[in-house]
Amino acid sequence: MSDLALPMVVPEPGLPPKVTIYEVGPRDGLQNEQALVPTEVKAAFVRRLLAAGLPIVEATSFVHPKWVPQLADAAELMTGLTAEIGDTARDLPVLVPNDRGLDRALELGLRHVAVFASATETFAAKNLNRTLETQFAMFEPTVARAVASGVDVRGYVSMCFGDPWEGPVPVDQVVAVGRRLLDLGCHQLSLGDTIGVATAGQVRALVAGFAAAGVAADRLALHFHDTYGQALTNVHAGLQAGVTTYDASAGGLGGCPYAKSATGNLATEDLVWFLTGLGIEHGVDLRAVVDASTWMAGHLGRPSPSAVVRALAQSPA
Template sequence: MSGLPMTAPEPGLPERVTIYEVGPRDGLQNEATSVPTAVKAEFVRRLLAAGLPVVEATSFVHPKWVPQLADAAELMTGLIAELGDRARELPVLVPNERGLDRALDLGLRHVAVFASATETFAQKNLNRTLDSQFEMFEPTMARALEAGLDVRGYVSMCFGDPWEGAVPVEQVVRAGTRLLDLGAKQLSLGDTIGVATAGHVKQLVAAFSDAGVGVDRLALHFHDTYGQALANVHAGLQAGVTTYDASAGGLGGCPYAKSATGNLATEDLVWFLTGLGIEHGVDLAGVVGTSHWMAGHLGRPSPSAVVRALATT
């Protein structure tokens, strides 16, 4: 089997896409057991070597809530010692001002905050109401911006919520624009339980455009729970979005949907984009090898279809 698909460009799609790799943070935080810090560091190094332009390394969240990432400071300190400024460019999630303090102490330059588009998930994940969550983000984002950091905003449950069901598009736009108004440079719209479909994706992107938010400020974050992730990427490309979150090997899942198969796999996205002739700068063989290596450490095969196909050929 060939290591790359035949290229057949489709008119009207973007010429280049940025793949925002979230495996070391969003992927590993969902693992049942903690991965050793040295393995995490090697994971990040391998992803960078494979050409991923952005690798989100970890989260400075309280260890009580995400014990899998309790070693965030140790991980980043080691990466800085080895990679210097390159490591300081790796984004990290900061849930509050305490998390931001840790990022600032290490001289990191890119942080992200994680909001909800729904009332129930804001309560369950942040212990806040849909509106009051922004009161928590405001001082964190203001201090980050004052320090010259770049801030990304995540919005979860943009396409559906396991408790509330369908989420009104205008509700998602209100939540997203509030993060942008607080200073987020980019907004990642998350299909947390994987229920989005192509038409819904186009509708949501169009609604943000109608609200004055350009597609250049949007990123899309899909899960492949119902096998729709790449169809949704295609819809996003048709709408002009050029940044897509993905996780090497499809690591990560959703604890709220028992059938969730995890994040969109980086390898599946790379294969798809390559077939369309869209530039991305990522070495597919390098990412496949990395995911195969990590699957060995996790003791289970990768859920990525492309990893399964290429790692056995």
């Protein structure tokens, strides 16, 4: 990549020196695609993202095929990746919606799983067929058994900033859900702006709310969607608040199949460009991620929505 295709580095005092990018493209990015992506294409996508230096790549979800047909090949994918890249595949996180999903992950020797909770009553009903309270009864045995098996568990919390049915979500409500997941045994919370309505002030308020409840910023990750073009502004607010883990999806793929207003995730390339310009270490090869996203866009039959991918795909290497 030419120097003209990299941002000028101007560090900003007070921001973290290093950030972890949690790549969700192969799972969250592809789950809402209508046309089935072949398993071998998904596996190649994961390998390309790992080769680009992304430290964490969430590979798939062991959800029932009825609900997310795109991920019906989860076991086949993970078995194939284990054959291709060995033990590294067992460190790739997967989503497990319930005990049966965990069974499948444990059978394959996987070491990192995630559960998916809601911060609102309506979305808990639509996504989980549970109430805000009874969702925890579903997670408790799964998380407890995973932890007892030596498996790390991440807790996703959706609708943390706004819900299309309920409107703005109170900070205390999100904190209460997050604290319950941590108390069950989750090692990290990913706080999701599922429909992309968050603002920088909300981000700071939510992180401060968790701090007041005894949850330090290093236990949190932030997961933004770019529906209103605010994702990077919100990342900046998160950095100012001390959060050092950010979810992103290569090429800006993704959305939530149960929230129609949820458009694409924050693009990994846009996040890498932004962090690079601030002099924040991330360990990711921007050109390699752009190439992976451009390659996947070709398989999906449409251009990437990422602004950085569009710009750099046309620039000289």
